Amino acid sequence: xxxxxxxxxxxxxxxxxxxxxxxxxxxxxxxxxxxxxxxxxxxxxxxxxxxxxxxxxxxxxxxxxxxxxxxxxxxxxxxxxxxxxxxxxxxxxxxxxxxxxxxxxxxxxxxxxxxxxxxxxxxxxxxxxxxxxxxxxxxxxxxxxxxx
Numbered sequence: 596x597x598x599x600x601x602x603x604x605x606x607x608x609x610x611x612x613x614x615x616x617x618x619x620x621x622x623x624x625x626x627x628x629x630x631x632x633x634x635x636x637x638x639x640x641x642x643x644x645x646x647x648x649x650x651x652x653x654x655x656x657x658x659x660x661x662x663x664x665x666x667x668x669x670x671x672x673x674x675x676x677x678x679x680x681x682x683x684x685x686x687x688x689x690x691x692x693x694x695x696x697x698x699x700x701x702x703x704x705x706x707x708x709x710x711x712x713x714x715x716x717x718x719x720x721x722x723x724x725x726x727x728x729x730x731x732x733x734x735x736x737x738x739x740x741x742x743x
Contacts, residue, residue: 631670
């Protein structure tokens with residue numbers, strides 16, 4: 596079962612998202628990264644993830660924009676500029692309603708931009724729909740990773 600990578604630095608938001616996945620009965624493992632550098636270590640099998648099979652990319656990446664050490668847009672840029680990770684599906688999942696963030700996200704190659712709903716019921720519905728799309732309906736562009 597493919598993992599889902601969640602890039603979020605707020606522990607309360609991480610708990611809320613994981614609870615919404617459980618409520619929605621989505622059983623895929625969720626790997627959390629509190630920064631872009633930790634996320635890249637996971638994706639590239641480096642640092643604390645040294646030895647992780649990078650031939651098994653996550654089903655999709657959930658990315659918050661409001662990170663402490665590096666903005667989500669900078670993380671997205673890093674993902675898109677790396678030959679190994681550039682085609683991985685990335686969903687920006689944020690509370691930001693800033694139109695400039697939406698434009699910047701799509702300009703940098705995000706696959707989807709979703710605003711976090713305020714009510715838990717709507718939040719769970721969004722997680723369920725997002726997961727259904729990326730885990731069941733989407734056909735990823737890569738069947739195997741080819742290294743440069």
